[in-house]
Amino acid sequence: MPRGKPASSACAGANSARANEKGLYYVARGQNVRGEGMRFFSIGNIEELDFNKLVKQLPGSGGWNASSTRGRYVRAILESHPLLEQYEINTPMRLAHFIGQGLVETGYLTLRVENLNYSAARLREIFPNYFHTEELAREYERQPERIANRVYADRLGNGPPESGEGWRYRGRGFFQLTGKDNYRRYGEVAGVDLVNDPELIERDLKKSIQVAAAYFQHVGLGPYADRDDSAAVSRGVNRGDPRAARPAHGEALRIQWTNKAMDLVRDPQALLARAANDEALRSGATGERVRTLQAALSQLGYAVGPVDGVFGPATRRAVLAFQDEHELPVTGAVDPATQAALDAALAPVPEPSPAEQPPAEQPSVEQPVEAQPSETQAPESVETAPPPVEAHEIERTPDGDALPPASDTAGAPEPTEAAAEPDPPAEAAPEVASSSEAEGAPVGDANQGAAPAPDDAEKLAMPAEEGQR
Template sequence: MGRFLELDDTSRLDLNQLVKMLPGRQGWSIVKWLPRGSYVRAILSSWPVLQQYGINTPVRVAHFIGQGLVETSWLTATEENLKYSASQLIKTFSVYRNNPRLAEQHHKQPEKIANTAYGGRLGNDQPGDGWRYRGRGFFQVTGKDNYRRFGEISGLPLVEDPDILSRDLKASVEVAAAYWDHMDLSWPADQGQSRAVSRGVNRGDPTHSSPAYHEDERLLWTEKVLELLGAAEQVIDGSGRDLSLGMAGSDVRKLQEDLLFLGHEEVGAADGVFGRKTRLAVISFQDEAGLEMTGIADEETLTAIEAALEDHSKPPADQQATASRIRFRPFEQGA
């Protein structure tokens, strides 16, 4: 399997490396026979289509693939998994929250669940439409209206044959690219507004007030793909948020750099991903600063870190007349 997407003759995305990073790591000798291998081949052959829809820079490609990874459960699902338990139904769909008895009756019965959860909305106006137009493909197109709209854009007969999206994964990538273009998601991707991209894909509206499903994972995997493309600096938004396990972005990287500068070497590499080592370093700083040791870099903790950095940068009184020390933090704006 070769490399993919030679961008500006410098940046390349090696899908071999990406596959090795995904949950349930498997060798290509196994992956090539699975949906994951089929998705990889579909992406590899889709560069002309992505260019057609303006997904033609490292940042845009990384956001597009990062979203698709989560939408497809890391390239393992060709259609929506509707085998929900009763408790999952109540948690996921309002129709079942309002009728717990119905949730018990539909426990792990995908067709009944789809027709109940999606029937009468999303353009599903005929009996069985909820199941017929369930989520499929790289961006999990759902509902007759969306099948019709993106069938027209891509020139595919999706209303007549919705299984195209699970049967032909290259077609599903093309439809996802058409959706991306229709929602004008290149602009928020260019601005590093990963939450807006996530909500545009999952909520159908980049300005939606509710988080996308698994929004933090979408940010994390976008960041990972950006790193593979060598374009990761300052691309994930979220300034001012509390930072905790599983998050990713330039603000996480800055936190890691700050902790390293303050001597909390247990943080490890400043890779922009809030993992176990970063959590331990945050706890260590909180202990040192007399704060509650939550492992979450909340506003109080981040303010204390900034204060510590200021104190750490000041020379001792007996060295005031000597040249001031200069600290180097490569991703600090204005440095």
């Protein structure tokens, strides 16, 4: 944040941005165009950006959660979309420059208030005009309050060292606002009283974002951001004047992190949390996809805390419990397998309509099959009574021998020897066999003429299932 006199207020000037129901649109000088061709911000809300893609690149970013300073800063940014629009931080370029500067000012989202616990060597590096000798630097090293009252005394609206105002109005907030005059000026621009309550932007990080946005607009950094002049924006934030000749402290880092932030906002659709379906959700992720996950876990009875779109400790514990109960790898991250299990657990089981009710179980249509005769066993056949035999009274000789029967035709000639021999049995199958084959045939075939040939008989003997293949 500025160590010198801030530049006068600059008009938003040549370039401005406006919002309508379809989103944000760029309006160049002399134009009043809101067509799709001029649309520059393809998301409707900054909350949809997955800041974890940026935060995980920060130094010391082994992990973070919503209750940490880093997590609270991210949440404050996500909730500040209307404020950023209000102060004309409403294009990808401006948003990237705003975030890039804030990352460096806050020690990569870890500082709410300036850390002045410097060693002697660091004092001489940062404040060479106040610590001319090694001996003097050693006298002040690791004494933050004494350091602040020395380096910020009698300037920036602060009183002498003994006033304690150097310490009271030391750097705070997203842009590390410094000095009583700046607390007064930008508190008024943002509509908050920072003179009487300078710790407000240390306690309330959303107010911190608001004051930083008011500063960004008031110093006129928007047009420099539009031109991607990272050096000018860096000097405007750190020295109070984008036209300052001296580089900002850490200017190279500011430019580097501005470029990284640019990757976050240059192609918003590609970085929408909901579009990152190929990546596992894990601690630190934010956005609509996390909110959907939290709602699903809550619906299934897992305690996730508030459904706020921030993947914090409570959400991770819920994911771990779900994975354990569903015999998934217990990682705490929502990979495709875990997501598929969640979807399956949430899928409703439809009740079939009466028309779709399955038919009641019926006995098998396969009727009991009567035992078929084997080739060596005579088939059971219909009992056919033999033709009636006319009863003849057998005449006998006095000695008891049977006499041949008398001919029914009187005077019939005696049969010859050849004629007396009976004819051999006919080779044709008896009528009883035809009746048996008819019983083994399908219904309706019994009276359809001649008995089937042997090959046909074998087909008729096949089970019904075989005949349907």
